Amino acid sequence: MDHANFVLDLKTALTLLGLGNLVAGLLVWLSRRGKYTDQAAMSFMLAKALQGAGFLMLAGAGVSVGAPGEVAANTLCLGGLAFESLAIMAVKGIRFPAATGLFGLGATAAFCAFLLPETQPLASAYASGFTALVLLPGLLALYFSSGTTQYDVGLGFVYLVIIAAFALRAWLNLTTPWETGALLGVPAPTVWRGLRLLLFLAGTVGVTLLFQDRSDAQAERNVTFDALTGAFTRNFFLEETQRALNLATRRKSRLAILLFDVDRFTAINDSLGYRKGDAVLSSLAQTLRRTLRPYDILGRTGGGGFGAVLPDATEEDAARAAERVRAALAERAKQEPGVPGFTVSVGVCSEVPEPGAMAEAFMGCGEKALVKAKKLGRDRVEYYRDGEPGQAA
Numbered sequence: 054m055d056h057a058n059f060v061l062d063l064k065t066a067l068t069l070l071g072l073g074n075l076v077a078g079l080l081v082w083l084s085r086r087g088k089y090t091d092q093a094a095m096s097f098m099l100a101k102a103l104q105g106a107g108f109l110m111l112a113g114a115g116v117s118v119g120a121p122g123e124v125a126a127n128t129l130c131l132g133g134l135a136f137e138s139l140a141i142m143a144v145k146g147i148r149f150p151a152a153t154g155l156f157g158l159g160a161t162a163a164f165c166a167f168l169l170p171e172t173q174p175l176a177s178a179y180a181s182g183f184t185a186l187v188l189l190p191g192l193l194a195l196y197f198s199s200g201t202t203q204y205d206v207g208l209g210f211v212y213l214v215i216i217a218a219f220a221l222r223a224w225l226n227l228t229t230p231w232e233t234g235a236l237l238g239v240p241a242p243t244v245w246r247g248l249r250l251l252l253f254l255a256g257t258v259g260v261t262l263l264f265q266d267r268s269d270a271q272a273e274r275n276v277t278f279d280a281l282t283g284a285f286t287r288n289f290f291l292e293e294t295q296r297a298l299n300l301a302t303r304r305k306s307r308l309a310i311l312l313f314d315v316d317r318f319t320a321i322n323d324s325l326g327y328r329k330g331d332a333v334l335s336s337l338a339q340t341l342r343r344t345l346r347p348y349d350i351l352g353r354t355g356g357g358g359f360g361a362v363l364p365d366a367t368e369e370d371a372a373r374a375a376e377r378v379r380a381a382l383a384e385r386a387k388q389e390p391g392v393p394g395f396t397v398s399v400g401v402c403s404e405v406p407e408p409g410a411m412a413e414a415f416m417g418c419g420e421k422a423l424v425k426a427k428k429l430g431r432d433r434v435e436y437y438r439d440g441e442p443g444q445a446a
Contacts, residue, residue, distance in 0.1 A: 064112050071108035074101045074133070077257040081264075093143035093267075096136045097260055103133030131183055137260070138191035144263045145198035145205070178226035185219040188212055204266045208259035279353040281331055282338035290352025294362050294412040297350060301364065302406045309363040309371035309403035312419040313337065313378070316396045316431040318357030325393055332392045333357070340385055344378045360416065368403040368436055375399040375434045396432035398423060403436070 078101030081094060107129030110122065195201070195209035277289045285293060294310070301308040315321070315333055322330040334357065341351055341359060350362040363371055379397060386394050400423030406415065418437045426435040 067108045067112035071105045071110075071112060073105075073257070074108065075105035077101045077261075078105065081261070091143070092148065093140050094264070096140035096143055097264075100133045100136035100140055101257070103129045103136065105133075107131075107133060127180065131180070131187065134184055135187045138187050138189075140260055141191035141263065142194040144260065144267055145194045146200075147194050147198060174226045178223045181219045181223035181226065185216045185223065188216050188219075192216060200270075202266055204259075204262045208263065211259065282334055282353055282359075284338050284341075284359060285350070285352035287352060287354050290350065290354065290360055291412045291416070293350045293352070294360075294415060297362050297364055298406045298410045298412060298415060302408055302410060305405060306365050307367055307403055307405050308415075309366035309368065309401065310415055310419040311361045311363065311371055311375050311378075312354065312400040312416070312423045313341070313359045313361070313375075313397045314399075314423055314427070315357030316398055316427075318395075321393055321395065329393050330357075333395050336385060336389060336392045337382070337395075337397065340381050341378060344381045345374060354416075360419070366403060368401065371401045371403050372434055372436060375401060379432075379434070398426040398431045399434040400424070400426055401434060401436040 078098045081098050081101070107126045110126035110129065192209055192212045195205040195212065198205075277286060278284070279286050284290075297308055315337065318330065318333070321333060334353075337359060338351075338353070341361060345351065345361055346363070348364065352360050354360045361374075363374060366374070379399070382395070382397065386392070400419045400421070402415070402418040402422060404415075404418075422435040422437040426433050429435070
């Protein structure tokens with residue numbers, strides 16, 4: 054095939070870009086409707102709407118460079134790219150005020166209205182340079198934000214190539230009559246339009262993959278961590294407890310479990326409201342994290358209850374840890390006037406697990422001690438020994 058005869062019609066390319074961006078934004082809106090519309094999704098939908106409208110305006114404009122209609126269309130296209138970059142930043146957890154996006158759009162409009170020259174090469178150079186500039190924050194967010202994934206690396210590489218290509222195009226338009234030549238036998242205008250199509254595909258497919266990757270990570274986190282307190286969920290806590298039991302069995306070492314339960318938690322919710330109840334749970338979870346050892350396993354067992362598994366801890370070690378928690382809670386009450394005062398009952402169990410020991414049974418012996426603590430008046434620590442709970446020293 055003669056590459057020189059391969060020409061991508063300008064109006065066709067712009068129409069495809071316009072319709073493609075609008076459809077992409079619509080699909081994201083449909084997928085998010087009734088679920089959530091966070092900053093990343095809103096920025097991406099706005100980016101697609103702006104770019105779609107801008108490309109369709111350019112496709113039907115038929116006006117010279119610098120005409121008001123084309124200035125408005127370029128404003129929409131370049132402003133859309135800015136919002137696309139902001140969407141990537143938001144997906145990666147880099148938050149920005151809404152005013153930042155509006156300021157970026159205003160700056161784009163000012164650029165098009167006052168800086169876009171009447172000469173085509175200079176207009177192309179400025180537009181290409183601005184495109185590379187607005188995509189740069191998104192690229193940096195992909196590579197340098199926390200939790201970089203394979204999607205980030207792949208999309209970042211595509212954006213790096215696109216940014217380099219736009220920067221090269223800007224330089225070539227400033228130094229040579231490149232738009233009238235060819236690259237590898239393909240007319241330069243066709244190369245440029247192909248780059249715009251590649252940018253559209255990279256932005257749409259790449260950001261959609263980032264959304265999906267974030268959704269998967271959030272779903273995994275919801276399975277692993279309690280949303281309110283950050284402690285392990287009950288099921289994951291049992292899984293971690295089973296792993297600790299298996300390890301203690303192989304090492305023939307002791308393993309202790311502490312079960313904490315907020316005294317009269319239902320009454321706190323009923324009399325003060327669920328917000329106060331949530332504040333109590335958050336306060337207890339923070340106290341447990343600060344008081345227990347870094348490698349102890351902490352999970353929320355349900356309602357006002359938490360569990361902690363302590364490797365290599367005797368009954369006395371576990372009882373002392375429980376008392377430290379109770380003392381820290383009493384001290385914390387003085388520092389948090391917005392949190393209702395509360396106490397906890399604690400059940401303690403420590404043993405050298407036998408082969409085949411199960412997490413549910415191990416947790417059950419702690420529950421028996423916890424029930425005894427409740428029956429004996431609450432706000433106390435009880436342990437489980439020889440099949441019968443007894444008060445901890």
